[in-house]
Amino acid sequence: AKAQGRNTLCFFDPAMQAAASARSALEGDIRLGIERNEFLLHYQPVVNAAGHRMGVEALVRWHHPQRGMVSPGEFIPLAEQTGLILPLGQQVLRMACTQLAQWSQQPDTCDWTVAVNVSAQEFRHPDFVKRVLDALRESGANAHQLKIELTESLLLQDVEDGIAKMRALREQGVGFSLDDFGTGYSSLSYLKRLPLDQLKIDQSFVRDVLTDPNDAAIACTIVTLAQSLGLDVVAEGVETEGQREFLLRNGCHQFQGYLFGRPVPADQL
Ligand code: C2E
Numbered sequence: 001a002k003a004q005g006r007n008t009l010c011f012f013d014p015a016m017q018a019a020a021s022a023r024s025a026l027e028g029d030i031r032l033g034i035e036r037n038e039f040l041l042h043y044q045p046v047v048n049a050a051g052h053r054m055g056v057e058a059l060v061r062w063h064h065p066q067r068g069m070v071s072p073g074e075f076i077p078l079a080e081q082t083g084l085i086l087p088l089g090q091q092v093l094r095m096a097c098t099q100l101a102q103w104s105q106q107p108d109t110c111d112w113t114v115a116v117n118v119s120a121q122e123f124r125h126p127d128f129v130k131r132v133l134d135a136l137r138e139s140g141a142n143a144h145q146l147k148i149e150l151t152e153s154l155l156l157q158d159v160e161d162g163i164a165k166m167r168a169l170r171e172q173g174v175g176f177s178l179d180d181f182g183t184g185y186s187s188l189s190y191l192k193r194l195p196l197d198q199l200k201i202d203q204s205f206v207r208d209v210l211t212d213p214n215d216a217a218i219a220c221t222i223v224t225l226a227q228s229l230g231l232d233v234v235a236e237g238v239e240t241e242g243q244r245e246f247l248l249r250n251g252c253h254q255f256q257g258y259l260f261g262r263p264v265p266a267d268q269l
């Protein structure tokens, strides 16, 4: 970048320019994709100690006409930066609630919960509570079977407002899960105040739980913490029987990961 007088920056770096135009192309594509309903949900099972399916986590996918199937890591960050996460998040909520309502009609799946990931911008929006309740009402889904996954950093931003929103939704039956737990900076006194139902042990601690004593200690500490706060605890990213067995032996009774199933479309579950 070369300075051209005061407060004016002109970019001559071709690599930066290419990156910027790729970003704006992607932004335009996301916008169009939302209009054209190119986003869909895959679902990954959450199982209990007996291996019984208790529910699923909804994970967004983008079926782009040229790019093919795009994973959320490639578009969620930009969607968050551009505000497009708001309309996208609403589509995600609607799709998840519609699927939940369908599952609740079938004997094998009628008690499943569906967990939906919500990003900071969506949660901070003044209409967040209304949006969730609208999606539930329009779909006919049971609020008690909907879980919302939030992250620690998102909750740290405006704690009082966040707590008020969580309370309003919990009164209607909606559950709350703290995602990627252990990777943020929550203090214990803060955690105690949050109206949560569940902690999810981040997969970065599960991966080497059998070989890295620090990861094992963190995973076990999270389980103990959840128990003492009266919360459910789910281990994410469980890929091997050894990991499952270790976690189970240390008090974790719910699991999610490739060992039990990858995220797939609803009809392939
Ligand atoms: P997350 O919420 O932590 O979701 C778990 C991620 O781990 C998913 O990646 C899932 O496919 C992957 N995973 C599950 N089991 C295993 C395993 O055994 N091993 C490994 N290595 N990975 C496993 P995915 O679907 O690519 O999603 C990435 C992230 O994108 C999510 O992380 C979440 O933060 C975000 N995301 C996904 N869907 C949505 C959405 O609808 N809205 C928002 N705001 N964010 C979403």
Ligand code: CA
Binding pocket: 057, 117, 149, 179
């Ligand atoms: Ca999640």
Ligand code: CA
Binding pocket: 179, 180, 200, 202, 203, 236
């Ligand atoms: Ca997670």
Ligand code: CA
Binding pocket: 180
């Ligand atoms: Ca994550």
